[in-house]
Amino acid sequence: MRQVFAGYSASISELKKNPSSLINSSNGSAIAVLNHNTPTAYLVPAETYENMIEILDDIELRDIVVKRLDDVDSAVEVDIENL
Secondary structure (H helix, E strand, O other): OOOOOOOEEEEEEHHHHHHHHHHHHHOOOEEEEEEOOOEEEOOOOHHHHHHHHHHHHHHHHHHHHHHHHHHHHHOOOOOOOOO
16 A cells, blocks of 8 residues: 555545545645545645755755865855956
8 A cells, every 4th residue: 555645535436526626725735636545646736846945955956065165176266356
């Protein structure tokens, strides 16, 4: 059995009946869409999805910073007045 990574779940039939109601009742949380009690998709409100993308972007930027910090010995010192 697959783990459900959501606090809310709904069958595909429930989703078809009233998707807006499901989204509103989840209070911004993801909804696992179940087919025969198995998660087949996750419905994520737009604001939650946008926040997830921002977090993933921050993680990517952090990884770039960490990589560049490893190369700090090859950095060239620059005077801000010369820029």
